[in-house]
Amino acid sequence: MSQEVDLTDQLQARREKLKMLMEKGIHPFGGRYERTHDTKEVRSLYASFSEEELEEKNSPVVMAGRLMAKRRKGKAGFADIQDFSGKIQLYVRKDNVGDEQYDIFKHIDIGDFVGVEGTVFKTRVGELSIKVTRFGILSKALRPLPDKFHGLKDVEQRYRQRYLDLIVNPEVKRTFILRSQILKAMRDYLDDLGYFEVETPTLHSIAGGAAARPFITHHNALNIDLYLRIAIELHLKRLIIGGFEKVYEIGRVYRNEGIDTKHNPEFTLLELYAAYDDLRDIMELTENMIGAIAKKVLGKTKITFEDHEVDLAPQYRRVHMVDAIKEVTGVDLWPHLSDKEARELAAEHGVEVSENMTYGHVVNEFFEQKVEETLVQPTFVYGHPLVISPLAKKDPKDPRFSDRFELFILGREHANAFSELNDPIDQRKRFEEQMKEREAGNDEAHVIDEDFLEAMEYGMPPTGGLGIGVDRLIMLLTDSSSIRDVLLFPLMRPKEDH
RNA sequence: GAGCCACUAGCUCAGGGGUAGAGCAUCUGACUUUUAAUCAGAGGGUCGAAGGUUCAAAUCCUUCGUGGCUCACCA
Numbered sequence: 001m002s003q004e005v006d007l008t009d010q011l012q013a014r015r016e017k018l019k020m021l022m023e024k025g026i027h028p029f030g031g032r033y034e035r036t037h038d039t040k041e042v043r044s045l046y047a048s049f050s051e052e053e054l055e056e057k058n059s060p061v062v063m064a065g066r067l068m069a070k071r072r073k074g075k076a077g078f079a080d081i082q083d084f085s086g087k088i089q090l091y092v093r094k095d096n097v098g099d100e101q102y103d104i105f106k107h108i109d110i111g112d113f114v115g116v117e118g119t120v121f122k123t124r125v126g127e128l129s130i131k132v133t134r135f136g137i138l139s140k141a142l143r144p145l146p147d148k149f150h151g152l153k154d155v156e157q158r159y160r161q162r163y164l165d166l167i168v169n170p171e172v173k174r175t176f177i178l179r180s181q182i183l184k185a186m187r188d189y190l191d192d193l194g195y196f197e198v199e200t201p202t203l204h205s206i207a208g209g210a211a212a213r214p215f216i217t218h219h220n221a222l223n224i225d226l227y228l229r230i231a232i233e234l235h236l237k238r239l240i241i242g243g244f245e246k247v248y249e250i251g252r253v254y255r256n257e258g259i260d261t262k263h264n265p266e267f268t269l270l271e272l273y274a275a276y277d278d279l280r281d282i283m284e285l286t287e288n289m290i291g292a293i294a295k296k297v298l299g300k301t302k303i304t305f306e307d308h309e310v311d312l313a314p315q316y317r318r319v320h321m322v323d324a325i326k327e328v329t330g331v332d333l334w335p336h337l338s339d340k341e342a343r344e345l346a347a348e349h350g351v352e353v354s355e356n357m358t359y360g361h362v363v364n365e366f367f368e369q370k371v372e373e374t375l376v377q378p379t380f381v382y383g384h385p386l387v388i389s390p391l392a393k394k395d396p397k398d399p400r401f402s403d404r405f406e407l408f409i410l411g412r413e414h415a416n417a418f419s420e421l422n423d424p425i426d427q428r429k430r431f432e433e434q435m436k437e438r439e440a441g442n443d444e445a446h447v448i449d450e451d452f453l454e455a456m457e458y459g460m461p462p463t464g465g466l467g468i469g470v471d472r473l474i475m476l477l478t479d480s481s482s483i484r485d486v487l488l489f490p491l492m493r494p495k496e497d498h
Numbered sequence: 499g500a501g502c503c504a505c506u507a508g509c510u511c512a513g514g515g516g517u518a519g520a521g522c523a524u525c526u527g528a529c530u531u532u533u534a535a536u537c538a539g540a541g542g543g544u545c546g547a548a549g550g551u552u553c554a555a556a557u558c559c560u561u562c563g564u565g566g567c568u569c570a571c572c573a
Contacts, residue, residue, distance in 0.1 A: 009542050010508050010524050069533075076530035093530060110523075123531045147509035147522055149534050154509085156565045168509090211573060257572045258499090364573060388573050406573095413573095444572080482566095493564070 010144045017107050018140050026104070028140040033115045036062045040085030042120060043128060051122040061130060063088070064115040064138060066167065067108060069148055077105065078129075081114060082167075089129040090116055101135045110148070111141030159490050172485075175478045178297060179486055182474055183250065185293040186270065193285075195246040195272060200235035202228060202252065208452065209233030209391070211444040212255040215265075228254035232271040233391065233465070234452045237420065240273050241460045248272035250470065261482040262412065265491050268470040277464030278419040279403045283380050286407060286415055286466060287314040290378075294477060305410055305479050308376060316378040316407070324381055325366045328374055333363050356440055360385025360400060375408035390430040390446050392418035414472055420463040424456040 007015070021028045037045070042061060046054060065081030065088075072078075075094040080087050094102040108114065117134040146152040151168040158165040158172075165172050187197065205224065207214035209231030217226050232249050239247050253269045274281065294301045294312045301313035322333045331349055333342070342362035346353045351369050353362055363385045375381070382405035386394060392402035403419035421427050431453070437445035474486045484490035 008508065008524090013524060071532050071535050072529085073532065073535075074529040076532090078532050078535085080533080089533070091531070095530080121531095123533090125531075125533080127531090127533075129531085144508045144523060149522065150510040152509070153511095154505090154565090156505090157509095159565090213572085255572075258570085260569095260572090261567080263572065361573085368573070384573085416573095495564080 011142065014109055014140070014142050014144075017109065018142065020107065021104070021137065021140070024100075024104075026137065028137055030115075030136075030138045033064050033138055034062065035064050035115075036060075038063070038083050038085045039065070039081075039088040042088060042130075043086065046120045047128050049122075051124075051126070054121050057120070059120045060117065061120060062115070062117050063130060064113065066141075067110050067112050067114055068145075070108070070110060072106065075102070079105075079108075079114075081116075089123075089127055090114075090118070090132050090135075091121070091123070091129050092132045092135055096131065096133055097135045104137060105135050108137060109141060109144070111143070111145045112137055113139035113141075156492075159484055160492055160495065162488055175480060175486060176488060178478050179474050181297045182293055182477055183470070185296045186250065186289070186470075188296075189289050189292050190248050190272065193246065195248050195274075196244055198236070198239060198244070198247055198249050199251065200232060200239075200249060202254075204229045206447055206449050206451075208446060208449045210253075210255075211388075211446060213257060213444060215254050215256050230255050231467070232269060233467070234449060236271055236273050237460065237463070237465070238452065238455050240275055240420075240463050241455050241458060245275040245461075246272070259491065261484075262472065264471070264483050264487055267483070267487075270468040270470050271466065273420070273463050273465045275461040275463050278462065279382065279405060279417065279464060282417045282464040282466050283316075283318065283382075283405060284314075286380075286417065286468070287316045287378065290414075290473070293473075298477060303477065303479070305476055306481060308410060310377060310409060310476075312378060312409075316380050318380045318382065318405075320383040321363065321367050321371075321381050321385075321401075322383065324371050324375075324379075325363070328371045329366065331366065333366065358387055360387035364388050372408060372413075373411040376410055378407060378409045378414075380405045380407055387433070389418065390434050391421055391427075393421050394426070409476060412472060413469070414476070415466060415468045417464065417466040420460075420465045422456065422460040422462055424453055424460075427456055428453055 018028055042063070046059065049057065063081070065083040067079055068082045068087060069080040070077065077092050079090045079092065081090060092102065092105045097105065115136050115138045116130060116132045118130040118132040121129055121131045123129055146164055146168050148168070152158055152164050191197070203217070203226045205226060207227035207230050210233065212230040214227040214230050217228065218224070219226050230253055232251060232253065236247055236249060248270060250268060250270045252266050254266045256265065257263060259265065291301050291313050294303060302309060302311045326332050329349060331345065337345065337359055339358045342359040343353050343357060346362050346365060351365050353365050357365070367381070383395060383401040384392070384404040384406070386400060386402045389402035389404045392404040395401040395403055405417050406413050407415035421430070431446060431448040434446040435448055438447065471483050471486050474480070475483060478486060480486050
């Protein structure tokens with residue numbers, strides 16, 4: 001093997017140090033190490049004391065972490081170690097640790113894991129530090145870390161090697177801690193309301209519950225193709241039928257679509273269903289929950305995203321889709337129009353539509369092309385055309401529309417909800433219409449799910465349902481402009497060179 | 499899928515036809531309260547890949563790769 005020859009100077013130097021340690025009888029990939037404190041604990045326990053007080057206390061600690069910086073000055077030196085909770089400075093003196101350990105300190109590399117024993121003190125300039133009495137290596141890093149000052153900026157490398165990003169870019173770690181807190185706040189909020197968390201299959205024999213292209217896979221033993229789920233909807237509704245009155249799932253869904261700053265092929269969806277509720281209840285739940293999560297995690301509801309200020313405190317504006325279109329474009333789509341008249345109106349106003357679109361599709365196109373991006377403050381848009389809402393109840397006052405809303409913030413869809421259709425006869429008809437769309441070339445139209453229809457025929461209570469794109473909510477709350485910044489390992493094309 | 503931009507040392511970046519540069523990091527030496535430590539010296543590059551133009555290409559052209567942004571798609 002010519003591997004050794006290919007190594008750069010830095011990699012060679014580290015391998016030589018590894019060899020040196022082993023020759024000294026030190027195993028550079030050690031085992032269990034019992035710490036007494038992490039850096040956060042040391043700071044909260046000792047930061048408030050003066051130099052003299054700490055001297056007097058002479059408090060012993062055992063700590064471990066990754067070496068992030070080293071400032072050697074002859075027979076003594078300083079180093080910074082980092083653990084999950086933060087960084088702390090070490091002060092290592094030859095006359096405190098002895099020749100042998102000081103020699104290890106001299107040759108230790110940035111990136112190595114070290115374990116130290118010592119006492120807490122403050123330096124002349126007041127920095128809380130550990131005066132090391134025992135110094136050892138816990139694990140050797142054979143590759144150098146990115147620049148300690150500039151961090152890792154290369155976007156591709158940050159996503160491909162997220163561990164490096166997390167080591168050197170503290171704000172990245174903060175985002176993912178917030179992500180975890182947001183999820184926890186969401187669960188706490190729903191659990192407190194009596195919602196029941198479940199897990200349903202992600203392998204589906206029919207990709208239903210949303211309009212999207214699925215990923216296809218294969219089960220060998222059953223010799224059947226399966227789909228990764230594109231929504232959670234139809235299983236949770238089966239549970240509503242089964243008597244779970246308030247139920248939710250937070251889980252991954254997979255859509256075989258393009259990748260951009262707002263889309264990743266797998267993403268996290270919250271779906272919840274509440275028996276006996278309708279659209280209005282779900283609106284209130286949605287705005288209350290989002291407001292509560294912001295308050296709990298950020299301590300405020302007024303947030304800044306890029307250059308915009310957005311207030312997530314309830315109540316959010318509510319507007320019918322047709323009224324919203326009228327507001328923005330001046331076009332009144334309330335009168336009954338034939339499909340052809342609707343398409344002509346669209347053409348007149350620069351709204352792109354295709355031949356086979358009906359009145360309902362045209363209304364939707366008007367909204368998406370003209371209105372969506374204008375909705376900056378949280379806004380519930382309700383009354384979506386029935387043809388694009390095959391799982392929602394019909395508006396009893398106007399059968400062209402449905403009891404559905406979407407929540408828009410900063411021009412982006414954040415939630416989608418219905419008064420759920422619970423009439424199995426109507427549901428079959430809607431599915432059949434979807435199948436017609438499918439045959440006409442819309443490969444994202446819903447397919448008939450006979451098993452789900454059968455379940456509904458046993459009786460489904462009136463139900464309100466909600467879906468929230470969790471990653472987008474996290475983007476909003478962490479001021480992240482790309483979905484990749486809130487996903488630990490966003491999907492990337494595999495690298496070929498190793 | 500289309501347009502624009504980027505790709506140079508481990509990392510962050512200069513250099514835009516004429517011998518490949520800096521800071522950090524690395525190596526050697528000095529330094530016992532420094533903190534982007536300091537000082538002195540040294541090493542490190544197939545300039546994303548392949549073609550082309552040219553006496554001469556990191557630099558200009560073409561194709562390809564990877565990524566970013568915008569658009570399209572994603573109700």
